[in-house]
Amino acid sequence: MKFTRQASANWKGTGMEGVGTVSTQSTTLDKAQLSFKTRFADGVGTNPEELIGAAHAGCFSMKFSFVLNELGFTAENIDTNAKVVFEDGKITNIHLELTASIPNITEEQFQEAALNAKANCPISQLFNAEISLTATLV
Structure with a gap:
């Protein structure tokens, strides 16, 4: 069995002050927030x-x-x-x-x-x- 799934990300700005989103083909994640805070501190997003x-x-x-x-x-x-x-x-x-x-x-x-x-x-x-x-x- 072979299949392909897709996900995407968008980022704007610097690594620390910038903001981004991630989305999945299934739309379970649809422009879910991604940022420095959500990665390295506490923040809303993934x-x-x-x-x-x-x-x-x-x-x-x-x-x-x-x-x-x-x-x-x-x-x-x-x-x-x-x-x-x-x-x-x-x-x-x-x-x-x-x-x-x-x-x-x-x-x-x-x-x-x-x-x-x-x-x-x-x-x-x-x-x-x-x-x-x-x-x-x-």
Whole structure:
């Protein structure tokens, strides 16, 4: 299966005083506010790190569900929290916290399924992806 999804960003002004927006193809985010404050302090809006966290938590939860299904289990509930650490100008760590309710699974099966999902979730693998760029100056 192959598909493409799109998101866009707009920025006006300097890095510190400027303002921007981010939007997604699905319009779940539609010109959501982005600024220095929303990234490095408290402000109304979003930031790249929390968007990566949301993507990783969502992708991991879905992959975990698929792994469980392959093992013959169905989760009653899966909660995943992704803590994205930004330090010295880069993302240094993402810690996933999983809490799930799965009937009849053993602790060993649960841990193996969680590790499988962590290793094979497409967002977990993203950081080894090729990144291409097209740059146009107008």
